[in-house]
Amino acid sequence: MTTVLAFLGSPRRDSTNKMLLEAVQAVAPEGIDVVAYDGLDKLPFYNEDVDVDGHRPAGFDALRSAAAAADAVLVVTPEYNGTMPATIKNMIDILSRPFGDSAVKGKPAAVIGSAFGQYGGVWAQEEARKALGIAGAQVLEEPQLAVAGAAPRFEATPPAEDPEIVAGIHAVLDALVAAAQELEPAAS
Template identity: 40%
Template structure:
């Protein structure tokens, strides 16, 4: 079973990003398992935790969980033309101590979600900059900017069928990319 970690950048209970992430997770084929990784309890990264110690136990738990993943999917809203701090913090915690990054080589997918028309373009691209440095090969095409998300969710909180078809196409391309790029 291939484990794909989902990292959701919105902590809001009824978050659009969470709904989108759950929709993508439901589309993974047999042989793949979606793992939603908890990132909201990670203290802000402080290098003293690693250099002087002790690192918070939640850091160790998080790092071990990410080590056990085969691929990663980031679903993020856009805050002030960038990613929420909780996503950046998770990347920082997982990338340290120096030389022991848990992210290295895990095939990735970036999905940005926004009620606005440009679909979180700024967050998507800022996140990709960090992923390049962390050596997370990331699906380039199709790009996944989910704009006007409030129009893509019905009154029951379910993603509408036409949008699910689009999500399936992205998921299929990610799985193909994953198979070519996994270790």
């Protein structure tokens, strides 16, 4: 079983990215457990002054432990003003510490998302991939999944029933699993 820890960038109840993450969980092939991390929007913003023993917010340790225990990471993000939302940036900042030994160091990571616009949030995805790479993750540049015009598209056909989206989800999950399996001998 490969565990993929998924982070949702939008806490909005009717978020198209929430619908996309639910589709990822629904269509994940056998042997892949996609676990959605809950509570990104409740984490305090990263501050190095409080990231010390005795002062560290409990949420920081919980986030780092969950990421460290997963085989791979999947970020599902909308695009806000041409970049990723603060919840995703804050999550990456927290995971990036301790410097040089982050909870995502060497861990396979992919970024997907949906947006109302015609490009499907590709700028947000590029920014998230860049930040994850700097944090130490083994970021997969391909395959990518950026769903444009998501609101009307999902209204017409739910993402878990859209053959193009399902194929994109499978490609991303297959790539994450392959990357995680390549790391297994090194971890043993």
